[in-house]
Amino acid sequence: MSFALISIFFVSVFAAFFQDSTAETGAAVLEGTRDALRFAIDLASALCLWSAVGELLERGGAAATLSRLLRPFLRRLFPMGAQDAEVLAALSENLGANMLGLGNAATPAGVRAARGLRRLGARWELNTLVVLNTASVQLLPTTVASIRASLGSAAPFDITPAVWIVSALALAAGLSAVRVLNGGRS
Amino acid sequence: MIAPLAVPLLVLGAMLLAALRGADVYEAMTEGAKKGLQLTWSILPSLLVIFPALRLLRAAGLPELLGQVLRPLFTLLGVPEETGILMLLRPLSGSGALAAATELMQRHGPDSLIGRTAAVMLGSSETSFYVIAVYFSAAGVKHGGRALPAALFADLVCFLSAAWICRLLWG
Numbered sequence: 015m016s017f018a019l020i021s022i023f024f025v026s027v028f029a030a031f032f033q034d035s036t037a038e039t040g041a042a043v044l045e046g047t048r049d050a051l052r053f054a055i056d057l058a059s060a061l062c063l064w065s066a067v068g069e070l071l072e073r074g075g076a077a078a079t080l081s082r083l084l085r086p087f088l089r090r091l092f093p094m095g096a097q098d099a100e101v102l103a104a105l106s107e108n109l110g111a112n113m114l115g116l117g118n119a120a121t122p123a124g125v126r127a128a129r130g131l132r133r134l135g136a137r138w139e140l141n142t143l144v145v146l147n148t149a150s151v152q153l154l155p156t157t158v159a160s161i162r163a164s165l166g167s168a169a170p171f172d173i174t175p176a177v178w179i180v181s182a183l184a185l186a187a188g189l190s191a192v193r194v195l196n197g198g199r200s
Numbered sequence: 201m202i203a204p205l206a207v208p209l210l211v212l213g214a215m216l217l218a219a220l221r222g223a224d225v226y227e228a229m230t231e232g233a234k235k236g237l238q239l240t241w242s243i244l245p246s247l248l249v250i251f252p253a254l255r256l257l258r259a260a261g262l263p264e265l266l267g268q269v270l271r272p273l274f275t276l277l278g279v280p281e282e283t284g285i286l287m288l289l290r291p292l293s294g295s296g297a298l299a300a301a302t303e304l305m306q307r308h309g310p311d312s313l314i315g316r317t318a319a320v321m322l323g324s325s326e327t328s329f330y331v332i333a334v335y336f337s338a339a340g341v342k343h344g345g346r347a348l349p350a351a352l353f354a355d356l357v358c359f360l361s362a363a364w365i366c367r368l369l370w371g
Contacts, residue, residue, distance in 0.1 A: 015293060022253045026260035042259035046252025046264030053251075053302065054244045062236030063207075067214045069232030070225065074217030118235060125338040132339035144335050144347040148328040149354055153361050155323035161302050162319055167310035171206075173319050175363050180324040183361045195346045 053164065060160030060170075068116050068156070077119065081110035091146070091189075094136040099182060101130035115156050120147075138196045145188035151181045246295035247302070254285070254303045279363040280314050286321060287359050291352060294327035313370050320362040325355055 030039035071077065084106050089096040096102045104127035111120035124147055131140050155177045163170040215225050269279045274281040282304060290297040303316040328351040336347070 015296065020251070021255055022257055026256040026262060029262055030260040035259060035261060037260040039256060042255040043252040044228050047248050047256075050244070050247035050251040050299075053306070054240055054247055057243075058237060058240040060237055062233040063211070065236035065239065066229040066232030067211055069228045070211075070214035070218040070233065071225070073345035074214060074219075074221050074222035076214075076217060077237040079216050084253075087356035104227060113268045121334065121366035124335060128335040128339040132317075132341065137341070140335065140339055140341065141350060144332050145350050146286075146334065147331045148351040149324040149325060152323065155319075157298075158301075158319045158323035161298070161305060161322075162310040162315075163297070165302075165310040165315075166245060170310075173316055173323065176316075176320045176362070177323045179365055180320055180358055180362045184324060184354040188350050191350035191353045192346070195350055 031098075045073060056164030057160055060163045061157065062158035064115070064160060068114060071114055072111075072116055072119060077107070077110045077114055077116060080101060081106035084109050084113075090133075091142055092136070092139045094134060095127070095131045095139045098134055101127055101134065104130055105143070108143075109151070111149065113151055113153050114154050115154060141192045141196065144187065145192050146185070149181055149185035149188055151175065151185060226245055239328050243295045243298060246293070248298045250299035251303060252365060254300065258307075277360060278367065279315055279360065279364070282314050283309070283318055283321060283359075283363070286318055290325055290359075291320065291328040291355050292311070294330060297322060316370055317366040318364055320361055324362060325358045328352060328355055 020059070026039060030036050059115050081103075085096075085102060088102065088105050088109065088160070092102075092105060094125050095105060104123050107123035111123060113116075124143065127143055128140060131137075131143060155174060158173065158177070159170040215229075218228055219225050266284075270284065271281055274284070279287075286297060286300045286304060289300050301318040301322040305315040308314040310316075310319070330346070332347050332351060336342075
């Protein structure tokens with residue numbers, strides 16, 4: 015990251031000098047920081063609203079209900095881990111929280127699930143857990159919609175179906191890749 | 201028309217759900233708002249560093265130069281070349297990718313094809329390297345050897361299908 019930043023500044027200054035665009039380039043840096051700060055204020059308003067809704071859903075038991083509904087799916091995905099009630103609970107809590115966009119709740123549950131899988135010796139299923147978490151399956155993409163709303167989008171959530179399809183394709187690709195890399199063992 | 205009321209209705213539904221469970225709705229919402237502020241606060245430093253860097257690159261005319269070189273490859277894959285930097289950052293840095301995607305949405309408009317493609321790419325993926333590091337170190341396993349190629353393959357499928365689906369729906 016640091017190297018990339020230094021390269022960006024170095025190359026930009028160099029290029030601006032030769033392309034005779036020094037005035038615009040000189041102003042760009044301060045404009046960038048000012049823009050970042052202004053955008054953050056707009057973003058905070060939307061993010062706070064959705065975090066408040068997320069908190070209500072969590073306390074209202076929506077995450078717990080969703081977790082229960084996900085268990086049959088998880089039994090198929092984690093044949094070894096799901097045999098342990100504690101691990102299955104952690105797995106379903108992790109996926110349920112992810113689907114509701116509750117990142118704060120998803121990570122601790124995922125960590126518990128990872129420890130449990132290790133305890134059971136289900137090394138292969140650890141890969142499945144990671145892919146399940148990197149594919150970012152979400153019912154409502156609230157963070158992205160917050161960004162779009164703060165930039166003046168007409169309908170910030172209209173990308174939701176596209177996000178579902180793309181997440182599902184990425185998840186299917188990741189799970190297939192895990193299967194191939196695990197030598198056919200799921 | 202009920203569609204414009206979707207947001208207040210969703211909030212109302214969540215409130216009733218929590219109230220039925222005996223939760224303190226006001227306290228829950230202020231707690232949630234606090235988490236939203238904390239999230240913004242944690243993203244802000246990256247925005248403050250990455251926005252000016254991307255502005256600088258653009259003012260110096262480099263994306264055009266780089267775009268010309270990479271255009272054949274991106275055209276072949278059907279991916280807007282502007283999203284190159286976002287795809288590069290996505291698995292490495294969550295807030296970095298968020299800043300890059302935001303910059304694209306701001307420059308091209310959140311409802312433009314490029315803006316939507318950036319939004320779908322960002323919303324359908326995660327910071328793969330970070331997730332792998334967290335879960336493998338939690339499990340006490342040294343290297344996430346097999347998970348990494350699988351996660352990066354999933355990211356690639358995510359980026360390509362995001363570009364194709366957005367072009368199909370809004371192109």
